[in-house]
Every structure is written in structure tokens, then in C-alpha cells.
Amino acid sequence: MDFANIIEERGFVHACSNTIELRKELEKGCTTAYIGYDATASSLHVGHLVNLMLLRWFQKCGHRPITLMGGGTTKVGDPSFRNAERPLLDDAAIAANIEKIKTVFRRFLDYDAGLGSDAIMANNSFWLDSLNYLGFLRDIGKHFSVNRMLSFDSVKDRLDTQKSLSFLEFNYMILQAYDFLELFRQHGCVLQMGGSDQWGNIVNGIDLVRRVHGQEVFAVTTPLLTDAAGNKIGKSNGKAVWLNPAQTSSFEFWQYWRNTPDDKVLQFLKLFTELPIRDCEALTRKDGKYLNAAKKTLADEVTAICHGHIAVKHVHDLRMDGVNAENLNVGATQTIRLGEGISILRLASELRPDASGKVLRRLITGGGVRIDGKIFDEPASEPPLEIGQTIFVSIGKQSRWSVEIV
Template identity: 55%
Template sequence: MTYTPKSDFVAVMMERGFLADCTDYQGLDDALISGVRPAYIGFDATAKSLHVGSLIQIMMLRWFQKTGHQPITLMGGGTTKVGDPSFRADERPLLTEAQIDDNIAGIKKVFSAYIDYDTDAPNKALMLNNAEWLDSLNYLEFLRDIGRHFSVNRMLAFESVKSRLDREQSLSFLEFNYMILQAYDFMELNNRYGCILQMGGSDQWGNIVNGIDLTRRTIDHEVYGLTSPLLTTSDGKKMGKSQDGAVWLNAEMRSPYEFWQFWRNTTDADVGRFLKLYTELPVDECERLGALAGSEVNAAKVILANEVTTLLHGAGAAAAAEATAREVFEKGGVGDDLPTLSLTAADLGDGISIVQLIVKSGLAKSGKDAKRLISENGAKLDDRPLTDAGSRILVYQSTDGTMRARLVASDGELLEDKDLSSWKLSAGKKRHALVRLDG
């Protein structure tokens, strides 16, 4: 790419690695230097939280506002009812309207940490829901006014659709309409709010181009599209996933400590790139930190974890997570900020198996995973290896009236006896949870 950007926003996108493609660099640049302009990214409500895979788009909206323009966060209350088929092997499960509304409520919690919706400045962010205009569409009018602008031949040629058909996997008529609805969103946002730019991941390129064409054909307005690369880690894994599942952005679905730990565990080769994308540190500092090698790169990973966690959860949460990590990993102790499972004597009843405990703490997805963890010597209780998948925790009252807990092997052997306070449960070297046993 030899293009030299004129606008601050395009310069940031190119310099920090956000940019995969743009429909018209020159036209977009000229529009952005002529005044405050709106741009949008759409987020369908398929879960109660977005995950780390969406963070690159959230940061794009943040930078758009920081460079003086107006970001629009578009909730897909309407499009979620259809489901985006882009590069999917099967149809998304259909959600009820109540489920979609519930998911939108959860997703909205994250955005205010990154984007200012309350400023009195001209670039005040907007949060909209496309159900506002999609729910009231008249089908016949929509076909006549909008559908006539779409060529089925061209739609079938888009890679997101073509790849599905080439694999002879079914594409429902419902899903096929998704790209038309997304195109309609862009036209509607341009008509209502003067929105000139749609952004998204590179898998959205075809949908974005459709919106540009529709806007030009129906209201003869010039609009633009810009995409970010679909990120994978240096070892080929999809961004947003970890060993124990999706890295959710909502604190109730992924604790600030677990979120911090995800970034602290970044592969050495990804540190510099992730610093540019997910923090606001100067680019030259990101490059300096990313070039560190050996044990020094661990300090860069801590900076990455602190910066990203501060943006989402605040500086206090980042500091607490770092303190917990130091307590757990450097001193071998139990940190206060570890993910915590609280159990009472009543919860335990006649006892709880160590396999159930590992699953309840979130360190394994299933009993089968927990048993495999134990068989591979990856499970520990208070740093003591757990080797017996049949062991159980039993609660009893001692002679002095205090409640105590016993860890008993499957053959009845007493492995540990302690008061009802807390135990550190570990899965491997990097994943820990605190089990509080309350009387």
C-alpha cells in the first residue's frame, strides 16, 4: 500500500494495522477532512456479550471518535432475526425477540467503556437498533423498491455465499436475505444521519459493497466501505477463543482477572501487533515492546494486559489482576482477584467430587475434560497434584464445633483435612480458581 493518507483516521488505521481494504481511499479521505462525519459498525445480538474477536471493531469506532468523527454503534435487533450466513457452515439458531432484546441489553454494557455517548461535542456517539426500521418493512414494497436493485447472479458470486454453496451446504432463503437487509441499513443510516462509512471485518466486504451500491442507486449519495483483517494469533488460532472457551467482554461472563490473564498469555510473536491494535500506546513504543525477546518480553505482556484491561474494566481492575497474578505465579499464594466459586456446607451435602468441583469452577467444560485434566497431571488443589478422579470433598463438624473439610480418595484414604476457608484449584500452570468453603 503506497497511499499516503490525509485524514487522521485513515492514518491511524494504516499505521496501527487496522486496515485490510477500502472501497475508495481518496474519496473517504477527502470526506473526512471536510468536517465531522458519521460511520457505523453493526453488531448482531447472537449472545449476551461480544467477545475479544469483536474488539478490533470496537477500537475502530473508538479511534473514529478520537480523531474527531461520529461513531454509530448499530445493534442488530432486526438482522439477528435472520442471521448472517457469511462464511458459516450452517444456519444460525433462530432467537426469540425476548432473547434478542436480552442479548442487546448485555452487549450495550461494554460500549460506554470505549465510546462517549454523553459528550455535547458534534462527534457524540449514537447507539441505534436496526429493528427501528426493519421491523416495520412492508414485504411487497421492499421487494419493489429495494429487491429490484439486487442481482442474484452477483450475490451468488460473493465469496461468503460461494464458499457455502461450493461445499454443498444448504443456504436458506432466510439467510440469503441477510445481505439485502444489511445493505438497507447503510442506505437508511445515510438517509437519516448522513452516515458515509460502513466498517467491519473483511468477511463483511460483500455486504458492505452491496450497501454502497444500494445507497448510490436509490438516493444517489456517495458512501464508502472499510474493512479490518480477520485476526488469527501467530499460531493460527481464531482471535477471541482461549483454551476454556470464548473470551467474553462482559465482566459477569469473563472476570477482569481472566480477561487480564488472556492478554498476559499472548504469544511472543503477537505482542507488538496486539499493542498497536488493542491499546493506545504510541506506535514506536508498541514496536519497541514487541521487539523484546527472552524474559524481557514478559514485561511487555504485562503492559499489554494492563492497557487492554484498563480500557474495558478500569485501572483498578487491571492493577488488582496484576497483583493477583504476581501473588499466584511469583509467590505461590492465593490472589484475592482469582475467579471464585463459593460453596456452603449445604451446597456440598454428602460431599462433592473433585471432578464436579473442577467443572463448577469453570476450569473444565465437562466431567470428561476434568478427568482428562487429572489423568494428565494438570489438576492441583493448593498446588498439590490431584491424581484420583474419584476423590471427594466431605464436610464435617469438629469436636470444637468448627466446620472442616476433608479431601478423601476413592479408596477412602484421607488426603487432606482443613478448615472451611479457601482452596486454590489449578488447571495447568496458568489457569486458577479460588474455591471458598463458607460455613
């Protein structure tokens, strides 16, 4: 598969630093690219999905993606197109967020197949935390022009509106450029990808690698997507739609995509699914005959990639039972610690602490408890569960939960 053609055809490209030379680089064989993610929350949200799919296609085409965790840069905060400084997190909070975000990446990329295209999980704290300030200013800082840094829209917008921009934030673009330099040195990484709001930061990295090593490296940015109201996608009624099912249930996640505006369906099918383009276009033909089916297909495909096929089946089962977003009795997924094992009775009692043991035993033995649609009628039995697994539990006719095992 030709990565450059795929991302052009599917609408991933907002800008590219040197399209012709990048194509030549990709044609040489396995190429390495990265996208950086600061650990400002314990999960990524659907606003990150464009770039996750971009990395997924990159690997499918035989190339090697790097997911760079911003263990170092999260301590600074990216000011790009923000009206105010981000709240700063301590080291423990950043580390906890990184561990949870890693589980999201593994749903999209293969890190352990034993192939040259295996993804790499990197963390910029490994090189940023140990930097010598004076040495960094002398060796790296000399390559940056403050005049040019002030000209970038992400900085200029903040200054034009007379919003404060701290010296800490102003340094962010230098640190991101240094990430590119380090990944080039350590892994031969020649391509950085990201949202269009990252263009200035990425170009700084291109310039730094060229100045230090005389090597041309490349940038590809993706469009920032908006909903019908013009807001960046990722929010639903002011609430983030998270990729981790522990924070947005599979039902809510599916429903978010099912409610895609008519004029966005074709674009989202191309970006967020792996369906052939001809199928995407057939589902969204001009007469609108299949538009409702197209939205359901979009919801099914995206939920399957992000939460798994069992999650899609569970959503369909709930819909068959007449459940909707208003009467579903769960929002965010429940989490239960595995420990030495979980019996059906313990699972039921943690989900229904209001019910007595006697009532729960009667429900269980009567076939009223199901996990992923399968009946478990022995209170002491232990279902085969693994850490990181998400299961769907129903107790009785009305109570249903999405449960993450931790």
C-alpha cells in the same frame, strides 16, 4: 488527529472502497460511520475488539460513531463464512442480549458528552420490523442482482461445499445493505466499517445508496486475526473470551493477553492499546529483551480499557499473592442484585453460602473481608455500590471473587 493515517499506521485496514475520496470526506470535519453487531450472545468477545478500537479511534479523531444493534438482522442470521445456519433467537432473548452488550460499548465510546462526536446507539429493528414485504421487494429488491449475490465468497463457499443456505439467510445481505441506506438517510452516515468477511455485504450497501440517492459512501474493513494455531482470536481452548467481566473474569482476561504468542505482540499492541507506535516498537525490539514486559503491558492496557484500572490492580494483587489461572477459585464473574442496598454480611453470605452467619460475622469483624482492597469490618454496613459496577471481593485468605452489581 488524522483517523485515516492512524488506522493505516496501526494496521487496522484490510481494504478500503475508495481511499482518496474517503480521506477527502474525513477532512471536511465530523463524519459519521457505523459498525453493526448482531445480538447472538449476551456479550461481545475479543474477536470484536479490533472493530471496537476502530470506533474508539474514530471518535477520538472528532468523528461520530454509530453502534448498530442488529435487533432485526439477528432474527435472520448472517451466513458469512459459516458452515451452518445460526440458531434463531426469540425476541425476548435478542432484547436481553442487546441490553447487556450496550454496557460493553460504553466502556469504549462516549454517548453523552454533549459533543457533535457523541456516539449513537441504534437498532435496526426500528426500521426492519415494520417493512412491508411487497413494497420492500419493489423499491429495494429491484436494485440487487441474484447473479452478483451468488458470486460473493460468503455465499459461494457455502454452496461449493453443498451446505444448505436458507432463503432467510440469503436475504441477510439485502437487509444489511438497507441498514446502510437507513443510516445514511437518518444520520448522514457515509462509512460502514467491519471485518474483512463483511466486505461483500458492505459493498452491497454502497451500491444501494448510490442507486437510490446517487451518493458515494465508503467501506473500510479490518483484518481477521488468528492465533498461533490459525484460529480466529476470541477463543481460548474452545472457550470464548468475553469482554463482559460477568462472563470472563478480569484475571482470566488479563492472562489471555499475557499469553499472546511472541510474533503477535507488536501487532496486538498497535491494535488493542493506545500506546504510541514508537513505544510499541521499543517494547518489541528484535533482540526480545523487553518481550516479557511487552506482554504484561499489553495485558494491562487491554484489561484497563475493557474492565477498568481497578480490575488491573486486582489482577496484580492476585499475582502478588501467588494466584494463577489454576488456583484462582473463580472463573466467570458472580452477579448480585443491588435491590435496596447490600450489606457486607449479605454480600459475604451470597458469595459463601456454605458458611454460617456466625462464621461470616467473625470474618468480617476480624478484617477478613475486602472490597477492591479496602477492609469492611461492620457486618451491617453498606458499601457504596452502583448498578453495572464490577467489584473485587476477598473473604479470608483464599477466597476471591469478581462481582458484577445488577
